[in-house]
Amino acid sequence: MPEETFTLAANPTYTINKIAFLGGAAWKENDQTYKDAYETAKLLAQNGYEIVNGGGPGVMRASTYGARAGKGKVLAVTYHPNKPKRHYEGTDPLNIPDEEVVTLDYFDRTKVMLQNTDLHIVFNGSLGTLSELGMTWISSWIHEPNKKPIILYGLFWQDIVNALAVHMCISAEEIKILKILGSPTEVLEYIKSIDAKQGV
Structure with a gap:
Protein backbone atom coordinates (compact mmCIF):
# COMPACT_ATOMS: atom_id res chain seq x y z
CA MET A 1 0.00 0.00 0.00
CA PRO A 2 1.35 3.50 -0.78
CA GLU A 3 2.84 5.43 2.12
CA GLU A 4 0.33 7.53 4.05
CA THR A 5 0.41 11.20 3.11
CA PHE A 6 -1.64 12.70 5.91
CA THR A 7 -2.33 16.40 5.47
CA LEU A 8 -4.45 18.93 7.28
CA ALA A 9 -3.26 22.02 5.46
CA ALA A 10 -6.58 23.80 5.82
CA ASN A 11 -6.59 23.29 9.59
CA PRO A 12 -3.05 23.72 10.96
CA THR A 13 -4.26 23.81 14.58
CA TYR A 14 -5.78 20.31 14.37
CA THR A 15 -4.73 18.14 17.30
CA ILE A 16 -5.58 14.60 18.29
CA ASN A 17 -7.25 14.28 21.69
CA LYS A 18 -10.14 11.80 21.40
CA ILE A 19 -9.59 8.46 19.69
CA ALA A 20 -12.42 6.16 18.58
CA PHE A 21 -12.01 2.40 18.98
CA LEU A 22 -14.05 0.47 16.42
CA GLY A 23 -14.18 -3.31 16.16
CA GLY A 24 -15.99 -6.54 16.87
CA ALA A 25 -18.28 -6.99 19.87
CA ALA A 26 -17.81 -10.77 20.01
CA TRP A 27 -14.16 -10.83 21.07
CA LYS A 28 -13.40 -12.26 24.53
CA GLU A 29 -10.54 -11.57 26.93
CA ASN A 30 -8.45 -14.47 25.60
CA ASP A 31 -8.77 -13.39 21.96
CA GLN A 32 -5.83 -11.59 20.40
CA THR A 33 -7.97 -8.77 19.03
CA TYR A 34 -9.31 -8.05 22.53
CA LYS A 35 -5.78 -8.03 23.91
CA ASP A 36 -4.58 -5.73 21.13
CA ALA A 37 -7.40 -3.25 21.78
CA TYR A 38 -6.70 -3.34 25.51
CA GLU A 39 -2.97 -2.73 25.14
CA THR A 40 -3.44 -0.02 22.52
CA ALA A 41 -5.96 1.85 24.67
CA LYS A 42 -3.74 1.51 27.72
CA LEU A 43 -0.72 2.95 25.92
CA LEU A 44 -2.70 5.81 24.40
CA ALA A 45 -4.31 6.65 27.75
CA GLN A 46 -0.89 6.70 29.38
CA ASN A 47 0.08 9.31 26.81
CA GLY A 48 -2.88 11.57 27.50
CA TYR A 49 -5.40 10.53 24.84
CA GLU A 50 -9.08 10.05 25.64
CA ILE A 51 -10.65 6.78 24.51
CA VAL A 52 -14.09 6.70 22.88
CA ASN A 53 -16.15 3.60 22.09
CA GLY A 54 -19.71 2.42 21.58
CA GLY A 55 -20.28 1.15 25.12
CA GLY A 56 -20.59 -2.50 24.14
CA PRO A 57 -18.54 -5.68 24.69
CA GLY A 58 -15.54 -6.96 22.74
CA VAL A 59 -13.18 -4.30 21.42
CA MET A 60 -15.29 -1.62 23.10
CA ARG A 61 -14.98 -3.10 26.58
CA ALA A 62 -11.32 -3.92 25.98
CA SER A 63 -10.58 -0.29 25.14
CA THR A 64 -12.38 0.89 28.28
CA TYR A 65 -10.44 -1.52 30.47
CA GLY A 66 -7.20 -0.57 28.76
CA ALA A 67 -7.87 3.13 29.26
CA ARG A 68 -8.60 2.46 32.94
CA ALA A 69 -5.29 0.62 33.29
CA GLY A 70 -3.57 3.59 31.65
CA LYS A 71 -5.25 6.07 34.05
CA GLY A 72 -7.14 7.64 31.16
CA LYS A 73 -10.65 8.88 30.44
CA VAL A 74 -13.38 7.01 28.55
CA LEU A 75 -16.39 8.33 26.67
CA ALA A 76 -19.08 5.88 25.50
CA VAL A 77 -21.46 6.81 22.69
CA THR A 78 -24.37 4.41 23.07
CA TYR A 79 -27.67 3.32 21.61
CA HIS A 80 -30.36 1.69 23.79
CA PRO A 81 -33.02 -0.02 21.64
CA ASN A 82 -36.62 0.01 22.88
CA LYS A 83 -36.60 -3.76 22.60
CA PRO A 84 -33.78 -6.31 22.12
CA LYS A 85 -32.37 -6.68 18.62
CA ARG A 86 -31.27 -10.19 17.69
CA HIS A 87 -28.19 -8.99 15.80
CA TYR A 88 -27.24 -5.98 17.92
CA GLU A 89 -25.13 -6.48 21.03
CA GLY A 90 -26.45 -3.45 22.91
CA THR A 91 -24.55 -1.92 25.80
CA ASP A 92 -22.31 -3.92 28.10
CA PRO A 93 -22.92 -3.57 31.86
CA LEU A 94 -19.22 -4.27 32.40
CA ASN A 95 -18.21 -1.39 30.12
CA ILE A 96 -18.53 1.58 32.46
CA PRO A 97 -17.27 4.88 30.99
CA ASP A 98 -16.55 8.20 32.65
CA GLU A 99 -19.17 9.81 30.45
CA GLU A 100 -21.97 8.50 28.23
CA VAL A 101 -23.72 10.10 25.28
CA VAL A 102 -26.99 8.34 24.36
CA THR A 103 -28.02 8.45 20.69
CA LEU A 104 -31.16 7.70 18.68
CA ASP A 105 -30.18 4.56 16.78
CA TYR A 106 -27.21 2.56 15.50
CA PHE A 107 -26.40 4.93 12.66
CA ASP A 108 -26.73 7.99 14.88
CA ARG A 109 -24.41 6.33 17.41
CA THR A 110 -21.77 5.78 14.75
CA LYS A 111 -22.14 9.29 13.33
CA VAL A 112 -21.88 10.99 16.73
CA MET A 113 -18.87 8.87 17.70
CA LEU A 114 -17.01 9.60 14.47
CA GLN A 115 -17.87 13.30 14.48
CA ASN A 116 -16.68 13.80 18.05
CA THR A 117 -13.33 12.05 17.77
CA ASP A 118 -10.09 13.07 16.11
CA LEU A 119 -8.75 9.72 14.91
CA HIS A 120 -10.33 6.31 14.33
CA ILE A 121 -8.76 2.90 14.95
CA VAL A 122 -10.53 -0.04 13.31
CA PHE A 123 -9.86 -3.51 14.72
CA ASN A 124 -11.04 -6.86 13.42
CA GLY A 125 -14.79 -7.33 13.56
CA SER A 126 -17.91 -8.24 11.61
CA LEU A 127 -20.64 -6.38 9.71
CA GLY A 128 -20.88 -3.54 12.21
CA THR A 129 -17.15 -2.94 11.93
CA LEU A 130 -17.39 -2.86 8.14
CA SER A 131 -20.18 -0.28 8.34
CA GLU A 132 -18.14 1.87 10.73
CA LEU A 133 -15.11 1.66 8.47
CA GLY A 134 -17.21 2.63 5.48
CA MET A 135 -18.68 5.64 7.29
CA THR A 136 -15.36 7.00 8.53
CA TRP A 137 -13.61 6.29 5.22
CA ILE A 138 -16.16 8.07 3.03
CA SER A 139 -16.44 10.94 5.50
CA SER A 140 -12.69 11.47 5.44
CA TRP A 141 -12.66 11.28 1.65
CA ILE A 142 -15.50 13.79 1.28
CA HIS A 143 -13.88 16.26 3.68
CA GLU A 144 -10.31 15.84 2.39
CA PRO A 145 -7.90 17.60 2.97
CA ASN A 146 -9.50 18.03 6.40
CA LYS A 147 -9.75 14.27 6.74
CA LYS A 148 -9.49 12.45 10.04
CA PRO A 149 -6.76 9.81 10.13
CA ILE A 150 -7.89 6.18 10.04
CA ILE A 151 -5.77 3.35 11.41
CA LEU A 152 -6.53 -0.24 10.44
CA TYR A 153 -5.11 -2.37 13.23
CA GLY A 154 -3.68 -5.69 12.10
CA LEU A 155 -1.67 -6.72 9.06
CA PHE A 156 -4.58 -8.86 7.80
CA TRP A 157 -6.14 -5.61 6.59
CA GLN A 158 -3.58 -5.46 3.78
CA ASP A 159 -5.22 -8.38 1.95
CA ILE A 160 -8.65 -6.76 2.35
CA VAL A 161 -7.49 -3.37 1.09
CA ASN A 162 -5.67 -5.00 -1.83
CA ALA A 163 -8.82 -6.90 -2.78
CA LEU A 164 -10.90 -3.73 -2.66
CA ALA A 165 -8.38 -1.96 -4.88
CA VAL A 166 -8.41 -4.81 -7.41
CA HIS A 167 -12.12 -5.62 -7.52
CA MET A 168 -13.79 -2.27 -6.83
CA GLU A 189 4.29 6.59 17.12
CA TYR A 190 2.04 7.30 14.15
CA ILE A 191 -0.29 9.50 16.18
CA LYS A 192 2.63 11.41 17.65
CA SER A 193 4.03 11.90 14.14
CA ILE A 194 0.75 13.54 13.11
CA ASP A 195 0.80 15.78 16.17
CA ALA A 196 4.42 16.67 15.42
CA LYS A 197 3.50 17.76 11.89
CA GLN A 198 0.89 20.06 13.39
CA GLY A 199 3.42 21.53 15.82
CA VAL A 200 1.78 20.05 18.92
Whole structure:
Protein backbone atom coordinates (compact mmCIF):
# COMPACT_ATOMS: atom_id res chain seq x y z
CA MET A 1 0.00 0.00 0.00
CA PRO A 2 1.35 3.50 -0.78
CA GLU A 3 2.84 5.43 2.12
CA GLU A 4 0.33 7.53 4.05
CA THR A 5 0.41 11.20 3.11
CA PHE A 6 -1.64 12.70 5.91
CA THR A 7 -2.33 16.40 5.47
CA LEU A 8 -4.45 18.93 7.28
CA ALA A 9 -3.26 22.02 5.46
CA ALA A 10 -6.58 23.80 5.82
CA ASN A 11 -6.59 23.29 9.59
CA PRO A 12 -3.05 23.72 10.96
CA THR A 13 -4.26 23.81 14.58
CA TYR A 14 -5.78 20.31 14.37
CA THR A 15 -4.73 18.14 17.30
CA ILE A 16 -5.58 14.60 18.29
CA ASN A 17 -7.25 14.28 21.69
CA LYS A 18 -10.14 11.80 21.40
CA ILE A 19 -9.59 8.46 19.69
CA ALA A 20 -12.42 6.16 18.58
CA PHE A 21 -12.01 2.40 18.98
CA LEU A 22 -14.05 0.47 16.42
CA GLY A 23 -14.18 -3.31 16.16
CA GLY A 24 -15.99 -6.54 16.87
CA ALA A 25 -18.28 -6.99 19.87
CA ALA A 26 -17.81 -10.77 20.01
CA TRP A 27 -14.16 -10.83 21.07
CA LYS A 28 -13.40 -12.26 24.53
CA GLU A 29 -10.54 -11.57 26.93
CA ASN A 30 -8.45 -14.47 25.60
CA ASP A 31 -8.77 -13.39 21.96
CA GLN A 32 -5.83 -11.59 20.40
CA THR A 33 -7.97 -8.77 19.03
CA TYR A 34 -9.31 -8.05 22.53
CA LYS A 35 -5.78 -8.03 23.91
CA ASP A 36 -4.58 -5.73 21.13
CA ALA A 37 -7.40 -3.25 21.78
CA TYR A 38 -6.70 -3.34 25.51
CA GLU A 39 -2.97 -2.73 25.14
CA THR A 40 -3.44 -0.02 22.52
CA ALA A 41 -5.96 1.85 24.67
CA LYS A 42 -3.74 1.51 27.72
CA LEU A 43 -0.72 2.95 25.92
CA LEU A 44 -2.70 5.81 24.40
CA ALA A 45 -4.31 6.65 27.75
CA GLN A 46 -0.89 6.70 29.38
CA ASN A 47 0.08 9.31 26.81
CA GLY A 48 -2.88 11.57 27.50
CA TYR A 49 -5.40 10.53 24.84
CA GLU A 50 -9.08 10.05 25.64
CA ILE A 51 -10.65 6.78 24.51
CA VAL A 52 -14.09 6.70 22.88
CA ASN A 53 -16.15 3.60 22.09
CA GLY A 54 -19.71 2.42 21.58
CA GLY A 55 -20.28 1.15 25.12
CA GLY A 56 -20.59 -2.50 24.14
CA PRO A 57 -18.54 -5.68 24.69
CA GLY A 58 -15.54 -6.96 22.74
CA VAL A 59 -13.18 -4.30 21.42
CA MET A 60 -15.29 -1.62 23.10
CA ARG A 61 -14.98 -3.10 26.58
CA ALA A 62 -11.32 -3.92 25.98
CA SER A 63 -10.58 -0.29 25.14
CA THR A 64 -12.38 0.89 28.28
CA TYR A 65 -10.44 -1.52 30.47
CA GLY A 66 -7.20 -0.57 28.76
CA ALA A 67 -7.87 3.13 29.26
CA ARG A 68 -8.60 2.46 32.94
CA ALA A 69 -5.29 0.62 33.29
CA GLY A 70 -3.57 3.59 31.65
CA LYS A 71 -5.25 6.07 34.05
CA GLY A 72 -7.14 7.64 31.16
CA LYS A 73 -10.65 8.88 30.44
CA VAL A 74 -13.38 7.01 28.55
CA LEU A 75 -16.39 8.33 26.67
CA ALA A 76 -19.08 5.88 25.50
CA VAL A 77 -21.46 6.81 22.69
CA THR A 78 -24.37 4.41 23.07
CA TYR A 79 -27.67 3.32 21.61
CA HIS A 80 -30.36 1.69 23.79
CA PRO A 81 -33.02 -0.02 21.64
CA ASN A 82 -36.62 0.01 22.88
CA LYS A 83 -36.60 -3.76 22.60
CA PRO A 84 -33.78 -6.31 22.12
CA LYS A 85 -32.37 -6.68 18.62
CA ARG A 86 -31.27 -10.19 17.69
CA HIS A 87 -28.19 -8.99 15.80
CA TYR A 88 -27.24 -5.98 17.92
CA GLU A 89 -25.13 -6.48 21.03
CA GLY A 90 -26.45 -3.45 22.91
CA THR A 91 -24.55 -1.92 25.80
CA ASP A 92 -22.31 -3.92 28.10
CA PRO A 93 -22.92 -3.57 31.86
CA LEU A 94 -19.22 -4.27 32.40
CA ASN A 95 -18.21 -1.39 30.12
CA ILE A 96 -18.53 1.58 32.46
CA PRO A 97 -17.27 4.88 30.99
CA ASP A 98 -16.55 8.20 32.65
CA GLU A 99 -19.17 9.81 30.45
CA GLU A 100 -21.97 8.50 28.23
CA VAL A 101 -23.72 10.10 25.28
CA VAL A 102 -26.99 8.34 24.36
CA THR A 103 -28.02 8.45 20.69
CA LEU A 104 -31.16 7.70 18.68
CA ASP A 105 -30.18 4.56 16.78
CA TYR A 106 -27.21 2.56 15.50
CA PHE A 107 -26.40 4.93 12.66
CA ASP A 108 -26.73 7.99 14.88
CA ARG A 109 -24.41 6.33 17.41
CA THR A 110 -21.77 5.78 14.75
CA LYS A 111 -22.14 9.29 13.33
CA VAL A 112 -21.88 10.99 16.73
CA MET A 113 -18.87 8.87 17.70
CA LEU A 114 -17.01 9.60 14.47
CA GLN A 115 -17.87 13.30 14.48
CA ASN A 116 -16.68 13.80 18.05
CA THR A 117 -13.33 12.05 17.77
CA ASP A 118 -10.09 13.07 16.11
CA LEU A 119 -8.75 9.72 14.91
CA HIS A 120 -10.33 6.31 14.33
CA ILE A 121 -8.76 2.90 14.95
CA VAL A 122 -10.53 -0.04 13.31
CA PHE A 123 -9.86 -3.51 14.72
CA ASN A 124 -11.04 -6.86 13.42
CA GLY A 125 -14.79 -7.33 13.56
CA SER A 126 -17.91 -8.24 11.61
CA LEU A 127 -20.64 -6.38 9.71
CA GLY A 128 -20.88 -3.54 12.21
CA THR A 129 -17.15 -2.94 11.93
CA LEU A 130 -17.39 -2.86 8.14
CA SER A 131 -20.18 -0.28 8.34
CA GLU A 132 -18.14 1.87 10.73
CA LEU A 133 -15.11 1.66 8.47
CA GLY A 134 -17.21 2.63 5.48
CA MET A 135 -18.68 5.64 7.29
CA THR A 136 -15.36 7.00 8.53
CA TRP A 137 -13.61 6.29 5.22
CA ILE A 138 -16.16 8.07 3.03
CA SER A 139 -16.44 10.94 5.50
CA SER A 140 -12.69 11.47 5.44
CA TRP A 141 -12.66 11.28 1.65
CA ILE A 142 -15.50 13.79 1.28
CA HIS A 143 -13.88 16.26 3.68
CA GLU A 144 -10.31 15.84 2.39
CA PRO A 145 -7.90 17.60 2.97
CA ASN A 146 -9.50 18.03 6.40
CA LYS A 147 -9.75 14.27 6.74
CA LYS A 148 -9.49 12.45 10.04
CA PRO A 149 -6.76 9.81 10.13
CA ILE A 150 -7.89 6.18 10.04
CA ILE A 151 -5.77 3.35 11.41
CA LEU A 152 -6.53 -0.24 10.44
CA TYR A 153 -5.11 -2.37 13.23
CA GLY A 154 -3.68 -5.69 12.10
CA LEU A 155 -1.67 -6.72 9.06
CA PHE A 156 -4.58 -8.86 7.80
CA TRP A 157 -6.14 -5.61 6.59
CA GLN A 158 -3.58 -5.46 3.78
CA ASP A 159 -5.22 -8.38 1.95
CA ILE A 160 -8.65 -6.76 2.35
CA VAL A 161 -7.49 -3.37 1.09
CA ASN A 162 -5.67 -5.00 -1.83
CA ALA A 163 -8.82 -6.90 -2.78
CA LEU A 164 -10.90 -3.73 -2.66
CA ALA A 165 -8.38 -1.96 -4.88
CA VAL A 166 -8.41 -4.81 -7.41
CA HIS A 167 -12.12 -5.62 -7.52
CA MET A 168 -13.79 -2.27 -6.83
CA CYS A 169 -13.57 1.22 -8.26
CA ILE A 170 -11.43 2.63 -5.44
CA SER A 171 -8.59 4.98 -6.27
CA ALA A 172 -5.06 5.01 -4.90
CA GLU A 173 -5.80 8.40 -3.33
CA GLU A 174 -8.74 6.94 -1.42
CA ILE A 175 -6.57 4.09 -0.16
CA LYS A 176 -3.92 6.54 1.05
CA ILE A 177 -6.35 7.70 3.73
CA LEU A 178 -5.87 4.35 5.49
CA LYS A 179 -2.84 3.43 7.58
CA ILE A 180 -2.28 -0.24 8.41
CA LEU A 181 -0.37 -0.83 11.65
CA GLY A 182 0.38 -3.94 13.68
CA SER A 183 1.24 -2.98 17.26
CA PRO A 184 0.26 -0.52 20.01
CA THR A 185 3.69 1.10 19.78
CA GLU A 186 3.30 1.70 16.05
CA VAL A 187 -0.10 3.29 16.70
CA LEU A 188 1.31 5.67 19.29
CA GLU A 189 4.29 6.59 17.12
CA TYR A 190 2.04 7.30 14.15
CA ILE A 191 -0.29 9.50 16.18
CA LYS A 192 2.63 11.41 17.65
CA SER A 193 4.03 11.90 14.14
CA ILE A 194 0.75 13.54 13.11
CA ASP A 195 0.80 15.78 16.17
CA ALA A 196 4.42 16.67 15.42
CA LYS A 197 3.50 17.76 11.89
CA GLN A 198 0.89 20.06 13.39
CA GLY A 199 3.42 21.53 15.82
CA VAL A 200 1.78 20.05 18.92
